[in-house]
Amino acid sequence: MSDSMDVDDERQRIRERKKRELQRRLENEADPGNHGAGSESPSEPIAIDGPNHLEEVVASYPVVLVDCYADWCGPCQLLEPTIQALAAETDAAVAKVDVDRHQRLAQQLGARGVPTLVLYADGQPVERTVGAQSRATLEGLIEQHS
Template sequence: MSDIDDERQRIRERKKRELQERLENGDELDTSETDDRSRAPGEPISISGEGHLEEVVVEHDVVLVDCYADWCGPCQMLEPTIEALAAETDAAVAKVDVDAHQRLAQQLGAQGVPTLVLYADGEPVERMVGVQNRGTLEGLIERYS
């Protein structure tokens, strides 16, 4: 099992324990808190490291991860689409700078940029390399939402 899988399992187990404790204590579940947690932010999330990406993937049902580099022309072309998807879809959109996070980019399978990885329910379900059109990405997000 990889470090990412181990971390994912620890986060899931912690959240499960917290929920179980709340239920055993007779605490009412605050659905607005749950809804807020699963609601995707309206702008891309800049990933600060492996643990941060893991938190985002576990917290949201569908996450589109954009592995990019500032010097990459195709990445710059894709940027408006990435921002629109973050603002207009139910998916969380995360950005991984491959220069700043080389190990994480390697774990995500980013051999070229841009590389997009779609997660659904905590698992990677699609990987695409190169500029993708907005319709294709929206369709994938809808399929897994």
């Protein structure tokens, strides 16, 4: 029971930190002279619009979970709430690649089936999974490489 409470406390701490970071970012946007990229991860998944964008995202954050998905994929749809929660509650940035729109990029990422999840740490791919994964599994991979 205390493990569950510890996990809940940790999630709440991360949520609070991300709220503060978002507030800081919003304040910084009001100051056009401030363009600090920082390494704080966004609390929403990032929709990737091409290979250059993915490279930029992977280079900008220490840990990035890339979700290669398709809108028609049932397991992808089941995984979506987990992907949203990981973006909001972990230190990893979460990126989404639509395999139908970006077939060549999905191929480069090794996505032979959907969903395929690729975890990057320090700009390098360190883990790849195929199929829907449990939230605990994905959180464990992120923590292992954070």
